[in-house]
Amino acid sequence: MSAASHASLAPPRGVPPTMGMWVFIGSEVLFFGALLAAYGVARLHWPHGFGAASRHTDVVLGTLNTAVLLTSSAVIAFAAACGEQPQQRHRVARLLWVTAALGCVFMGIKGWEYVKDFREHLWPGPGFAVQEPGAELFFMLYFFMTALHAFHLLCGIVTVAVFARGSARRRPWASPTRIEAVALYWHFVDIVWIFLYPFLYLVERHS
Amino acid sequence: MSYLEEGWTLKSWLTSTDHKRIAILYAASITFFFFIGGVAATLIRMELVTPQGDLVSHATYNRLFTAHGIIMVWLFLIPSIPSVMGNFLLPLMIGARDLAYPRLNLLSWYLYVLGGVIILVALALGGVDTGWTFYTPYSTMFSNSWVSVTLLGVFVTGFSSIVTGLNFIVTVHAHRTHGMGWFKLPLFVWAIYATSIILVLATPVLAITTLLVIAERLLHVGIFDPAHGGDPLLFQHLFWFYSHPAVYIMILPAMGVASEIIPCFARQRVFGYRFMAYAILGIASIGFLVWGHHMFVSGQSVAASMTFSLLSFIVAIPSAIKVFNWTATLYKGSIRFDAPMLYALGFVGLFMFGGLSGLVLASLSLDVHLTDTYFVVSHFHYIMVGGSVMAYFGALHFWWPKVTGRMFSDLWGRIAAVMIFLGFNFTFFPQYLLGIEGMPRRYHAYPPEFQVLHMLSSAGAVVLAIGYLLPVIYLAASLKSGARAPANPWDAKGLEWTVPSPPPTHNFDTPPAVPERVYDYDPRKPRESMA
Numbered sequence: 001m002s003a004a005s006h007a008s009l010a011p012p013r014g015v016p017p018t019m020g021m022w023v024f025i026g027s028e029v030l031f032f033g034a035l036l037a038a039y040g041v042a043r044l045h046w047p048h049g050f051g052a053a054s055r056h057t058d059v060v061l062g063t064l065n066t067a068v069l070l071t072s073s074a075v076i077a078f079a080a081a082c083g084e085q086p087q088q089r090h091r092v093a094r095l096l097w098v099t100a101a102l103g104c105v106f107m108g109i110k111g112w113e114y115v116k117d118f119r120e121h122l123w124p125g126p127g128f129a130v131q132e133p134g135a136e137l138f139f140m141l142y143f144f145m146t147a148l149h150a151f152h153l154l155c156g157i158v159t160v161a162v163f164a165r166g167s168a169r170r171r172p173w174a175s176p177t178r179i180e181a182v183a184l185y186w187h188f189v190d191i192v193w194i195f196l197y198p199f200l201y202l203v204e205r206h207s
Numbered sequence: 208m209s210y211l212e213e214g215w216t217l218k219s220w221l222t223s224t225d226h227k228r229i230a231i232l233y234a235a236s237i238t239f240f241f242f243i244g245g246v247a248a249t250l251i252r253m254e255l256v257t258p259q260g261d262l263v264s265h266a267t268y269n270r271l272f273t274a275h276g277i278i279m280v281w282l283f284l285i286p287s288i289p290s291v292m293g294n295f296l297l298p299l300m301i302g303a304r305d306l307a308y309p310r311l312n313l314l315s316w317y318l319y320v321l322g323g324v325i326i327l328v329a330l331a332l333g334g335v336d337t338g339w340t341f342y343t344p345y346s347t348m349f350s351n352s353w354v355s356v357t358l359l360g361v362f363v364t365g366f367s368s369i370v371t372g373l374n375f376i377v378t379v380h381a382h383r384t385h386g387m388g389w390f391k392l393p394l395f396v397w398a399i400y401a402t403s404i405i406l407v408l409a410t411p412v413l414a415i416t417t418l419l420v421i422a423e424r425l426l427h428v429g430i431f432d433p434a435h436g437g438d439p440l441l442f443q444h445l446f447w448f449y450s451h452p453a454v455y456i457m458i459l460p461a462m463g464v465a466s467e468i469i470p471c472f473a474r475q476r477v478f479g480y481r482f483m484a485y486a487i488l489g490i491a492s493i494g495f496l497v498w499g500h501h502m503f504v505s506g507q508s509v510a511a512s513m514t515f516s517l518l519s520f521i522v523a524i525p526s527a528i529k530v531f532n533w534t535a536t537l538y539k540g541s542i543r544f545d546a547p548m549l550y551a552l553g554f555v556g557l558f559m560f561g562g563l564s565g566l567v568l569a570s571l572s573l574d575v576h577l578t579d580t581y582f583v584v585s586h587f588h589y590i591m592v593g594g595s596v597m598a599y600f601g602a603l604h605f606w607w608p609k610v611t612g613r614m615f616s617d618l619w620g621r622i623a624a625v626m627i628f629l630g631f632n633f634t635f636f637p638q639y640l641l642g643i644e645g646m647p648r649r650y651h652a653y654p655p656e657f658q659v660l661h662m663l664s665s666a667g668a669v670v671l672a673i674g675y676l677l678p679v680i681y682l683a684a685s686l687k688s689g690a691r692a693p694a695n696p697w698d699a700k701g702l703e704w705t706v707p708s709p710p711p712t713h714n715f716d717t718p719p720a721v722p723e724r725v726y727d728y729d730p731r732k733p734r735e736s737m738a
Contacts, residue, residue, distance in 0.1 A: 015381040020308060023373045023407055031411035034445060038419070038430055046436055124428035124435070137436035140428045144419070 021181040025188045028152075032192050035148070039141050039199060042134065049134020051204025056122055056130060057142070058113055062201040065109050066193065072102035073190040076160070080183040083176040089167045092179065096164035099186065103157040110150055114143075142200050149196060152189050160186065209612065209709040224309035225712055230295035231610070232316050237283050237291065240323060244278035247271045249672065251651075252634075252665040260652035268651035269336035270352065276339025277357065281364050282323050284595055285453065288460035289406070290319070290371055292602045293399045295610060297375060299703035299710065300393050302384025302719045307377040315370040322364030329356040338649060340450075343431040343442040347423040355424050358417040365410045365417075368456075372406030375399055384702075386721035390484070393701055393725060394477060397484045398463025401491040405452045405459075409495070413449035416442065443505055447498035455494040457591055458558070459487060461598030462529055465551045468605050469533050471699040472548035473540030476726040479532045486525035486532075493522040503574045512571055519569035523562060530559050541730040545697070546620025550601030553628045554594055561589025564639065579649075582642025585635045593631050600627065600678065605699075607682065608692030612709040615685040619677060626674035633667025700727055 016022070043050045079095035082088040117139075121129035124140045159182055166174030210227045213219065220228055250271050254262040263271065294312065298305050306312050329335065335357045337346040346354050379400045383392070420442070423429030430437040470477050477483055499507060499515030533555050542548070564586040568574050577583060600623075608614055637660040646657050653661070695704040702719050703710075 015377075019380060020373060020377045023376050027369050027373070027407045027411050030408050031415055034412040034415040034448075038441060038445065041438070041441055042430065042436065045438070049436065124426075134436040136428065137430060140422075140430060140435070144422060 017177045018181045018184055021184045025184065028188060028192075032145075032148070032195075035141070035145050036195065036199070039145070042137050042141065043203070046132075046134020046137065048204075049130075049132040050138045052132040053122075053130055053135035053138035053142075054201065054203035055205065056120065056135075057201050058116060059201045059205065061109055061113050062197055065106050066197050068102050068106045068109070069190050069193050072099045072106070073187055075099045075102065076183045076186045080176075080180045083167075083179040086170075089170055089174075093164045093168035096160050096167060096179075100157050100160045100164060103153055103160070106153060107150060107157070110146065145196055145200070149189065149192055152192070156182075156186050156189050208711060209707065210712045211612070211709050213712050222313070224305070224313050226294050226298055226306050226309065226312060227610070227710065227712075229312050229316055230291050230293075233286060233290040233294060233319070236316075236320060236323065237287055240278050240282035243327075244275050244283060245672070245675070247275035247278070248668070251275065252668040254651050255653075255661045256658075256665045258653050258655045258658050258661075263651065265651055266336060269338075269649070270334035272649055273335045273338050274330055277326060277335070277361070279591075280339060280453070280457075281361055282319075282326065284457045284591060285364075285368060286319060286371075287457075287595070287599050288464060288602060289375070289399060289402055289456070290315070290367075291599075292395075292464065292606065293371075293375060293402075293460065296606065296703055297378060297396060297399055298382070299706065299714055300396050300701060301379065301382060301387055302702050302715060302721065303378065303382040304714050306374045307381060308374050311370055311374055315367045315374070318370065319364055319367035322360045322362070322367065325360030325363060326357055329353040329360060332356070340446065341420060341442075342446075343420065343423075343439040347420055347429055347431050347442075355421045358421050362414055362417045365414045368406045368410045372403035372410075375403035376407065379403075384718050384721060390481065391721055391725050392484075393463075394466035394480070394483050394487070395460075395463035397487050398459045398466070401487045402456050402459045405456050405491055405494070409449045409452035409456070412445060413453075416445040416449065419445075440502075440505055440507070443502050444498070447501045448495075451498040451501065452491075452494050454587070454590070455490055457595045459490060461554060461558070461595040462487065464598040464602040464605075465533060465554050466529075467699075467701070468547045468551035468601055469536050469555075470726045470728055471605075471697050472543050472545060472551070473537050474542075474728045474730040474732070475536050475540040476724070476728055477532065478535035478538075479528075480725065482528055483532055486528045489525035490522060493518065493525070497522055500569055500574075503571060504578050516569050516571050520566065523566055523569070526558075526562055530555060530562075539730065544621070546615075546617055546624055547601050547605035547697075549621055549624035549628075550597050550604060553624065553631075554597040554601060557589055557593025557597060557628075557631065561586055561593055564589060577642055579647055580642035581638040581646045581648055584648050585638035585642060588635050588638070593635070597627065597631075600624070603678070603682070605697070606703075607685070608696045609703055609708045609710070611686060611689075612692050612707075613685045613689035614692050614696060615689055616681050619681040623674055623677035623681070626670055626677065630667050630670030630672070630674045634664050634671050635667070637661070637663045637667070700725070 075095050076099040079092050079099065082092050082095065117123060121127050122139055123143070124136045128136050128139070130136070130139075163174050163179055163182055167179070210225055213225070213228075214223070220232065223229065250263065251268070254260070254268060254271075260268065294306070297303075332353050335350070335352045335354055337350050337352070337354060341354070341358070379392075379396060419430055423431055429435055431439045431442045433439070466477055466483060497515055497519045499511055500519045503512050503515075564582065568577060568583060568586055604615065604620055641657055641660045641664075644657065646653055646660075692708040694707050696708070697704075700722065702721070705719055706714060
């Protein structure tokens with residue numbers, strides 16, 4: 001209850017100290033949920049357009065990115081678990097740096113994908129390559145959702161890096177509870193990607 | 208030393224993480240925006256005195272009612288009771304020293320101010336003409352007004368809401384003092400808690416919706432444009448999925464206030480406390496399921512419309528339970544008509560009336576006739592102004608001694624309450640009749656046969672405006688010359704009344720003792736300390 005304990009005049013209740021982060025994640029679920037709902041409506045309307053557009057996404061890069069992000073989640077989970085012991089702070093710092101690095105790898109791959117998409121005329125606008133109705137809408141949602149996800153990931157990378165430094169230098173604010181909250185946030189960003197990946201990369205892939 | 212004496216500089220106010228100071232920062236800001244929104248309303252009512260559109264052009268008129276809606280909804284009503292009273296009272300009512308995240312609290316105010324400034328800039332640049340509802344495709348493809356800037360301001364203000372809600376939820380869960388179980392909480396705390404859940408879950412949907420509209424305007428690609436495969440109706444679903452729960456953000460705290468004032472001035476425990484708490488939760492949850500009642504004539508399926516109509520009837524039930532219980536709380540009580548009580552009683556009556564007109568609108572066949580008429584305008588003003596604003600004023604008067612340490616003139620308090628009540632009815636009752644007769648909303652010119660009712664409404668608005676200005680004068684005067692307030696001038700129950708008026712910065716010297724029963728009033732005992 002480190003950050004919040006000063007407000008209590010009574011012993012802490014059976015409330016997880018990371019409750020604030022859970023509530024924030026709750027709001028973020030609705031944030032991305034609104035977009036997924038819009039995607040769902042649009043896909044029901046244009047199943048073939050979405051399928052045709054999805055086949056133009058780079059499933060190799062998308063799968064690679066999924067592996068990168070899942071691995072980073074495992075790494076930060078280790079960091080949070082190790083965070084309990086103060087003598088492990090250097091290991092925690094190393095694990096957090098690896099997490100941030102993997103996040104940067106994800107961003108790099110995503111950026112490269114965006115460049116490729118631009119070259120293949122998949123950015124919505126005049127000159128859009130795929131003729132099937134609904135395909136342009138798919139890519140509008142694709143860029144919107146992945147950009148929003150990337151923004152959240154960027155905030156996560158910065159925060160993880162700050163805590164990596166703080167942990168290495170034994171700063172009191174880099175407490176185990178806060179590292180656990182950061183890890184929760186990272187897992188959430190990962191889970192969003194776990195939804196985005198099949199919705200964007202795996203539509204009508206069999207054909 | 209009280210929290211007011213903690214520092215006298217502007218910097219001490221602008222950098223304070225004390226929930227009580229932040230509440231006052233919010234109070235000052237929302238009052239500022241209330242008057243700007245009021246200026247827009249004044250111009251609207253002046254225009255509508257005559258059938259011709261002769262005061263302002265139609266383009267300006269569109270900008271006026273849009274500005275009025277945006278400012279009153281997002282910059283006044285949504286933050287009003289939660290961010291002012293909720294901020295000040297929540298820790299006090301549960302026996303805590305502050306909110307769970309005090310610095311986040313200060314951030315929420317800065318986000319609110321930033322969003323408000325952005326919206327004001329958009330207004331100064333020329334405003335928006337889409338209505339506060341920003342319907343597509345007009346807002347995305349055809350409006351030549353400052354839509355993107357305004358929506359950016361709304362987006363930023365939304366985060367203030369989310370952060371406030373988050374803070375309140377964690378505070379109620381984690382910082383209740385020893386002995387303060389959930390069913391010992393004042394109903395105001397229940398109301399703020401439920402409101403916070405809505406803030407956290409509904410506002411993100413608005414945030415995404417504003418981003419999508421901005422994206423479509425700036426990049427000309429969109430999810431709302433049929434030429435690109437989109438659907439303009441999707442905007443309405445997304446917008447109302449937030450905006451219907453938003454009206455519960457605006458009314459639930461008001462209900463919480465009524466549940467604090469009425470028992471105190473009837474000297475009786477709230478009738479049916481548990482049902483009141485469950486009703487609050489019921490309103491908050493069912494309120495997420497009724498958004499389609501704003502879209503009955505949009506072209507959605509009859510099945511969807513029937514479902515939303517049924518659910519809208521159902522959501523009225525917990526509200527009705529609350530009105531019954533407030534009334535039952537009065538029965539056989541020892542009632543005093545101090546200023547806060549006049550506001551609270553006015554709230555109950557006007558909210559009930561507005562709620563009944565809501566049932567009329569929830570009836571599909573009637574709504575087809577009444578939608579987009581002044582009947583709708585009157586309905587929501589009864590609830591939001593007759594309901595929420597009256598409750599806000601009631602709260603302002605009830606807790607004024609606690610917040611400022613001063614008593615205000617009760618005579619002027621009662622005069623203002625009566626003027627507001629009468630002025631309100633004079634303004635808005637004719638609008639029900641106008642709506643039934645077919646006067647459309649958002650029109651500045653109308654057929655001459657509607658003029659009498661419009662003139663009545665505008666005349667009422669004058670009385671209402673005076674009523675709203677009176678508290679500014681006598682409450683400000685009380686700061687200088689009002690009697691010093693004791694800790695508990697109303698002999699009210701609740702932990703906030705056990706600390707001095709105004710409270711010390713740290714709220715409680717020792718953890719407060721929670722009474723056995725909440726609202727432990729007895730009508731047979733006279734009130735102990737009189738103002």
